[in-house]
Amino acid sequence: MHIFIVIRKYLYNSYSKMISGSLHVILPLLLIAIVALGFCLDEKFQGNENDNSSMEIYTKNYNVSRLNDSDENRKIKKGFEVFRYTSKFIGPKKKGGKFSGNNLSCANCHLWSGTKPYAAPLIGIIQRFPQFRGRENKIGTIVERVNGCMERSMNGIALPTESEEMLALIAYMNWLSRFAPADGKIKGQGFVQINIPSRAVNLTNGKKVFNANCIVCHEKNGQGKWLADSIAYEFPPLWGSDSYNNGAGMTRVITAAQFIKANMPYGATYENPILTDDEAYDVAGYINQQERPEKKNKEVDFPDIKKKPVSTPYPPYADTFSVKQHQLGPFSPIKEYYKKKYNIVKSK
Numbered sequence: 001m002h003i004f005i006v007i008r009k010y011l012y013n014s015y016s017k018m019i020s021g022s023l024h025v026i027l028p029l030l031l032i033a034i035v036a037l038g039f040c041l042d043e044k045f046q047g048n049e050n051d052n053s054s055m056e057i058y059t060k061n062y063n064v065s066r067l068n069d070s071d072e073n074r075k076i077k078k079g080f081e082v083f084r085y086t087s088k089f090i091g092p093k094k095k096g097g098k099f100s101g102n103n104l105s106c107a108n109c110h111l112w113s114g115t116k117p118y119a120a121p122l123i124g125i126i127q128r129f130p131q132f133r134g135r136e137n138k139i140g141t142i143v144e145r146v147n148g149c150m151e152r153s154m155n156g157i158a159l160p161t162e163s164e165e166m167l168a169l170i171a172y173m174n175w176l177s178r179f180a181p182a183d184g185k186i187k188g189q190g191f192v193q194i195n196i197p198s199r200a201v202n203l204t205n206g207k208k209v210f211n212a213n214c215i216v217c218h219e220k221n222g223q224g225k226w227l228a229d230s231i232a233y234e235f236p237p238l239w240g241s242d243s244y245n246n247g248a249g250m251t252r253v254i255t256a257a258q259f260i261k262a263n264m265p266y267g268a269t270y271e272n273p274i275l276t277d278d279e280a281y282d283v284a285g286y287i288n289q290q291e292r293p294e295k296k297n298k299e300v301d302f303p304d305i306k307k308k309p310v311s312t313p314y315p316p317y318a319d320t321f322s323v324k325q326h327q328l329g330p331f332s333p334i335k336e337y338y339k340k341k342y343n344i345v346k347s348k
């Protein structure tokens, strides 16, 4: 045999041995790398979905002043006005025909006229209804949902389905919903999730947070301030006779804390909150311990009382925790009770 052939054969053999030998190592490594890359990409896509790209719906045009004066557009614009200056149209500021009992506006809680993420935005609301509601234990319509806020947040009575103002409000919400997906689910729906402390609300700290962060606008007595023309509040009251009643979502400490975290002091957003979760929790407890109107017939709320949110401030309850604990926490023992006894997971 030619010496060169022998050497080449030897080299070739050891080379392929090397390859196949290391393939045992390389192949699995390669597989792991591919899988890991897949996860990274996946995470990246999910990350995107959770960040700005799915927030895109908020960047669409919701400026009613750009609409022309067609009949439908006039209805939308009227709905926008009712949403922003509610009292003037259906409340105490209107002579006769009063439906809302206080001078709040829908936009005082549904910020940026219903287009701010984590301020219970109404983009997609039309697609989200009809919807199951624990409060009534039945499927509810959008009209009934608006009237839920009328009877609680607005401390008033139901606005008739066929009234001009109800139709206008629905036209406005319908227009806000025009880019929403078929199920109406959008990122930033409802309120931001926060870590509810496992302790009870600290009212002393709540008052401190209030004095340091809220009174510049809502005033020391919590009664807020009117706009110069007194057509609506510039800074709405947080308690007292002109505030939401104790049947409102905002009287639940957990809901109020979530609203406050991403929205108050005014200027806060979910991306740039100002208060810590603990501060939002304490100040929410503080404002909700002050006097406010009583919801009528609240005993008949929640036909199935097991479905009542844990921080609903009034009885009856399907448990034996005190009213005070339902108002001020700690909430984890109550949540655990419902999980164990009824297998119901409660978030608010």
Ligand code: HEC
Pocket: 083, 086, 104, 105, 106, 107, 108, 109, 110, 120, 121, 122, 125, 128, 145, 146, 149, 150, 153, 154, 169, 189, 190, 244, 248, 249, 250, 255
């Ligand atoms: C005091 C604050 C406040 C005011 C004022 C208020 N709302 Fe609400 N609204 C809430 C809260 C809080 C929720 C969420 C309640 C919950 O989690 O059960 C809500 C929920 C809603 C929903 C359902 C939202 C969803 O995503 O499912 C609609 C629709 C609605 N409000 C319409 C209105 C309209 C219309 C007005 C004015 C007539 C109004 N609200 C006034 C606080 C308010």
Ligand code: HEC
Pocket: 104, 107, 108, 109, 111, 112, 209, 210, 213, 214, 215, 216, 217, 218, 234, 235, 236, 237, 238, 244, 250, 260, 264, 265, 266, 275, 283, 284, 287
């Ligand atoms: C810079 C002014 C400003 C500060 C400071 C501020 N708010 Fe507000 N707040 C507003 C305005 C304005 C609204 C109504 C939003 C709208 O109509 O666009 C509002 C609405 C609210 C609402 C819902 C409407 C109502 O009347 O119940 C609550 C609750 C609230 N603020 C709580 C707080 C708390 C708690 C603090 C302190 C941690 C605070 N705010 C600090 C300006 C402020």
